Amino acid sequence: MKGAIVALEGIDGSGITTHSKLLAQRLSSMGYRAIYTKEPTEGPVGQVIRQLLAQGRPEPRLAALLFAADRSWHLCCDPSLPGGVMGALEQGYVVVMDRYKYSSIAYQGASGADPGWLWEVNSFAPEADLLIFIDVPVEVALSRVAERQRREGYEVEGFLRRAKERFYEVLAQAEARGVTVVRLSQVKDDRPLSVDEFSSLVLEEALRFLKTLR
Ligand SMILES: Nc1ncnc2c1ncn2[C@@H]1O[C@H](COP(=O)(O)OP(=O)(O)OP(=O)(O)O)[C@@H](O)[C@H]1O
Numbered sequence: 001m002k003g004a005i006v007a008l009e010g011i012d013g014s015g016i017t018t019h020s021k022l023l024a025q026r027l028s029s030m031g032y033r034a035i036y037t038k039e040p041t042e043g044p045v046g047q048v049i050r051q052l053l054a055q056g057r058p059e060p061r062l063a064a065l066l067f068a069a070d071r072s073w074h075l076c077c078d079p080s081l082p083g084g085v086m087g088a089l090e091q092g093y094v095v096v097m098d099r100y101k102y103s104s105i106a107y108q109g110a111s112g113a114d115p116g117w118l119w120e121v122n123s124f125a126p127e128a129d130l131l132i133f134i135d136v137p138v139e140v141a142l143s144r145v146a147e148r149q150r151r152e153g154y155e156v157e158g159f160l161r162r163a164k165e166r167f168y169e170v171l172a173q174a175e176a177r178g179v180t181v182v183r184l185s186q187v188k189d190d191r192p193l194s195v196d197e198f199s200s201l202v203l204e205e206a207l208r209f210l211k212t213l214r
């Protein structure tokens with residue numbers, strides 16, 4: 001099977017890391033050649049990004065260019081993957097991405113950068129095959145972020161509300177670019193779904209998509 005990029009996206013505190021890792025684990029246990037990876041990476045540019053995020057919100061064009069540079073390294077050269085993301089895809093991996101280019105268009109867009117320019121700056125990166133957007137109320141996401149020892153630059157209510165609005169626009173634009181987009185709410189009948197319940201929903205959507213590639 002040719003490889004595929006399954007990108008999980010959402011605002012801080014929506015559970016992207018949790019559910020990306022669980023998805024990669026569950027796909028692997030079912031016999032898929034699946035691998036988890038994240039952006040920003042732990043590579044040289046990713047480390048610079050972390051330093052800037054610890055100080056606040058970077059200037060949007062600077063942030064966009066740094067995230068794009070980190071993405072370029074991730075695609076070609078990240079040693080945690082067999083030949084970077086592109087090498088893993090060539091070897092037939094399902095690459096489960098804990099954030100990808102769509103975070104940049106939403107977050108740096110919400111910071112004031114022009115969306116058209118953001119799409120252009122990230123046009124070198126292949127589109128995801130499947131984009132799963134984890135939809136949680138901002139209040140729920142914020143309550144989870146509040147439990148952390150340290151907050152990073154984007155983890156403030158007003159900004160996350162803007163970023164979430166931008167994500168809705170990005171999802172439509174991604175779909176227009178041929179990406180299969182699935183928006184999954186973490187709340188059902190006014191009740192937040194547990195980690196296991198939501199993880200099963202994510203797996204179900206991923207399996208439904210992967211079966212179309214066979
Ligand atoms: N469906 C869920 N129900 C309850 N708690 C959840 C759910 N999914 C994730 N969590 C919890 O929410 C917290 C944040 O999850 P996680 O670190 O995966 O968020 P994140 O989206 O990656 O945030 P950030 O992008 O800021 O890193 C964790 O404590 C995780 O256990």
Ligand SMILES: Cc1cn([C@H]2C[C@H](O)[C@@H](COP(=O)(O)O)O2)c(=O)[nH]c1=O
Nearest residue numbers: 012039040067099100103104107108154
């Ligand atoms: C890939 C990417 C990420 N961000 C933002 C989103 C988060 O606030 C931080 C760090 O991400 P993490 O999931 O908490 O590790 O970076 C961004 O603004 N632009 C991007 O391209």
